[in-house]
Amino acid sequence: MSPFFVSRWVPCPDHVKELGGEGLPAGFRAAGVAAGIKAxxxxxxxxxxxxxxxxxxxxRFTASGTQxxxxxxxxxxxxxxxxxxxxxxxxxxxxxxxxPGFENAAKMQGAGALIAGVREDQVAVCSTGVIxxxxxxxxxxxxxxxxxxxxxxDGDAAFSAAIQTTDAFEKRARLQVTLxxxxxxxxxxxxxxxxxxxxxxxxxVFVQSDAQLSAxxxxxxxGVCVRRSFERVSVDGQLSTNDTVILQCSGTSGVAVEPETxxxxxxGEALDAxxxxxxxxxxxxxxxxxxxxxxxxxxxxxxxxDAVARAVAxxxxxxxxxxxxxxxxxxxxxAVGAAMPGTAPLPVDIAIEGxxxxxxxGVVAHDAQALAEAVAREEVEYEIGLPGDGAETEVFFSxxxxxxxxxxxxxxx
Amino acid sequence: MSPFFVSRWVPCPDHVKELGGEGLPAGFRAAGVAAGIKAxxxxxxxxxxxxxxxxxxxxRFTASGTQxxxxxxxxxxxxxxxxxxxxxxxxxxxxxxxxPGFENAAKMQGAGALIAGVREDQVAVCSTGVIxxxxxxxxxxxxxxxxxxxxxxDGDAAFSAAIQTTDAFEKRARLQVTLxxxxxxxxxxxxxxxxxxxxxxxxxVFVQSDAQLSAxxxxxxxGVCVRRSFERVSVDGQLSTNDTVILQCSGTSGVAVEPETxxxxxxGEALDAxxxxxxxxxxxxxxxxxxxxxxxxxxxxxxxxDAVARAVAxxxxxxxxxxxxxxxxxxxxxAVGAAMPGTAPLPVDIAIEGxxxxxxxGVVAHDAQALAEAVAREEVEYEIGLPGDGAETEVFFSxxxxxxxxxxxxxxx
Numbered sequence: 021m022s023p024f025f026v027s028r029w030v031p032c033p034d035h036v037k038e039l040g041g042e043g044l045p046a047g048f049r050a051a052g053v054a055a056g057i058k059a060x061x062x063x064x065x066x067x068x069x070x071x072x073x074x075x076x077x078x079x080r081f082t083a084s085g086t087q088x089x090x091x092x093x094x095x096x097x098x099x100x101x102x103x104x105x106x107x108x109x110x111x112x113x114x115x116x117x118x119x120p121g122f123e124n125a126a127k128m129q130g131a132g133a134l135i136a137g138v139r140e141d142q143v144a145v146c147s148t149g150v151i152x153x154x155x156x157x158x159x160x161x162x163x164x165x166x167x168x169x170x171x172x173x174d175g176d177a178a179f180s181a182a183i184q185t186t187d188a189f190e191k192r193a194r195l196q197v198t199l200x201x202x203x204x205x206x207x208x209x210x211x212x213x214x215x216x217x218x219x220x221x222x223x224x225v226f227v228q229s230d231a232q233l234s235a236x237x238x239x240x241x242x243g244v245c246v247r248r249s250f251e252r253v254s255v256d257g258q259l260s261t262n263d264t265v266i267l268q269c270s271g272t273s274g275v276a277v278e279p280e281t282x283x284x285x286x287x288g289e290a291l292d293a294x295x296x297x298x299x300x301x302x303x304x305x306x307x308x309x310x311x312x313x314x315x316x317x318x319x320x321x322x323x324x325x326d327a328v329a330r331a332v333a334x335x336x337x338x339x340x341x342x343x344x345x346x347x348x349x350x351x352x353x354x355a356v357g358a359a360m361p362g363t364a365p366l367p368v369d370i371a372i373e374g375x376x377x378x379x380x381x382g383v384v385a386h387d388a389q390a391l392a393e394a395v396a397r398e399e400v401e402y403e404i405g406l407p408g409d410g411a412e413t414e415v416f417f418s419x420x421x422x423x424x425x426x427x428x429x430x431x432x433x
Numbered sequence: 434m435s436p437f438f439v440s441r442w443v444p445c446p447d448h449v450k451e452l453g454g455e456g457l458p459a460g461f462r463a464a465g466v467a468a469g470i471k472a473x474x475x476x477x478x479x480x481x482x483x484x485x486x487x488x489x490x491x492x493r494f495t496a497s498g499t500q501x502x503x504x505x506x507x508x509x510x511x512x513x514x515x516x517x518x519x520x521x522x523x524x525x526x527x528x529x530x531x532x533p534g535f536e537n538a539a540k541m542q543g544a545g546a547l548i549a550g551v552r553e554d555q556v557a558v559c560s561t562g563v564i565x566x567x568x569x570x571x572x573x574x575x576x577x578x579x580x581x582x583x584x585x586x587d588g589d590a591a592f593s594a595a596i597q598t599t600d601a602f603e604k605r606a607r608l609q610v611t612l613x614x615x616x617x618x619x620x621x622x623x624x625x626x627x628x629x630x631x632x633x634x635x636x637x638v639f640v641q642s643d644a645q646l647s648a649x650x651x652x653x654x655x656g657v658c659v660r661r662s663f664e665r666v667s668v669d670g671q672l673s674t675n676d677t678v679i680l681q682c683s684g685t686s687g688v689a690v691e692p693e694t695x696x697x698x699x700x701g702e703a704l705d706a707x708x709x710x711x712x713x714x715x716x717x718x719x720x721x722x723x724x725x726x727x728x729x730x731x732x733x734x735x736x737x738x739d740a741v742a743r744a745v746a747x748x749x750x751x752x753x754x755x756x757x758x759x760x761x762x763x764x765x766x767x768a769v770g771a772a773m774p775g776t777a778p779l780p781v782d783i784a785i786e787g788x789x790x791x792x793x794x795g796v797v798a799h800d801a802q803a804l805a806e807a808v809a810r811e812e813v814e815y816e817i818g819l820p821g822d823g824a825e826t827e828v829f830f831s832x833x834x835x836x837x838x839x840x841x842x843x844x845x846x
Binding site: 337 | 749795
């Protein structure tokens, strides 16, 4: 397992240590098996079980108006604050499948409850893959039963493999977190930015810990960390029908993380670092990406800086320039202006990798050669200054290159 | 000159006849010359003059917050209702050039006034090309002087060539329009979707007629037609710093188009068809495009249908599917859901080329082979039905393919 904290933008906190290898926090077991949903024969059904009856949890889902049946099911029929098991399939998103799709998600939930020995409302269901195709329920059910026989404390790598689609690499972490009250383990598995068939990138994220948190603390920390991680990442600006993030805490370590304590602060920092690095890995794996950009916008108001940051991060012109290693700041100022209509003339400042190229809306003489070298690296940072000092935000984004087109266009149903 | 009305989406009105060839309406002269701004040596300075002292006009500009100096100059220092001349350069957008850029735009306006023999405030100035590089004013001035010697009644093709950047084909039309009160000529030249250096697609559109319209009628008709044409087109969702559309009427034909008459209705229909077809040609020439899509959204409210149509038209997943000739409607429903967060479950209907694939949010059995053949044609239509019946809109869009990436990434400064 390669090092997890690989970006300069997400340093590993001092009280966090990478464990490497395999193994879930105490109280968890997982498995991943091949059920024949993916044509490739790769693993495609994953099950994650928490054996602690008092487990707490929290979840977040896509805001899409066309949420897939598994998402609707989780929201309507799961105790999201006390999840004991998660059942996932890859290769088919069970999206745009109507009432039969909802019934199939319910069958998955029922099968999960059966093998985990918990109530149905303690099981979350997730699907990822092609949209608009009915789930092959025989294979799904056989997969869930097969996974039940393979559940193991070190099943996180197998589970992680089973939730992937065409992810180019694993997005998985095992962290030891030292809190004032004791040491806990924090693990996470994410998939995203891949394609199994012409469908689209779905984000699934699962995080586990043996720390003891109230459901309210789970929800609070997950909410803050999602906003700072997965909500700050864009591969192609496309909100999925199936996005799901679930945090589960078994409490098995006996280390209690109480509200408004140093324990909570430190646990939150570790969770934040874990989720930010997972989010960055998703951007890095984004549809054939070669480089990752970070745009930081300062000034103006919260709504404005977010709109500007997303306009830059989602501009195909900025993304192709990032891919080409091209210090083309004209595309940055174009995107800024497009996001702030009716404000001309706007005194924008722009710096790329610390080199100021634009001040108050006009070009600044700079070392073009040094800039060209800086934007040819794997990570490129863009800083944008707007009038005022009311807000600051960031968005991480992947580039847009030939591999993106190949994955998304040259792959016909 | 190839036929102009080539799309099934823009039929030629019965009272309109394509003239082909070259030649401006009575009262206009134009020229295009090579001034050495483009490295290729291609024409890059165009001048258009209306010799009728009573000429009327109207203009529309980009709403960008980072409007280029030529746009700021036109808005601040031009009589947009009585323009006599237009001076354009390609190869350099004179954008993000600050105060010196504004002064250079003013010099272009002054040179235009001198050679046209009109007041400075009767001259519009446009630039297109790379952003953030000072204009080479010696070349520009020499180009304007050179163009003044070449001004001719049949200079529209030369003018059209001089405003292009890397447009793959000419976007120019000559129409004869039969009105109840007489016959008039309507011509138009557009450029867009091209790159001269790593910059971005800028849209410039010039329309001329020898009909006699009040400035108020010019403005009314141009406003309506811009909303129905160029504002319904997206190549990559990127609003430019330099977009400019100018309509000029010389009145030389003596055919008066009075408000609220059959003449106005018929003239408006011709102008509408001209501008819609020019807009479609821009989408078709969009950065290496292979296919053009039209998304029609019905139901809901005006704001919602527009957001949904643009979400579909600007989705890189939809655009790559269009490029690949892939009937991937899962990407359509994903984009619809993303544009309408918080509304799940949303009963969406989707049809592609008349084949219904999704009803009330769930898949509908359909002839996949027939659909695959339909989406492999040059134009593909997507129809989306939302709950309600309050609104309807359309957006035309180009696909996203390898040529787009090549043009925008593999072309380094």
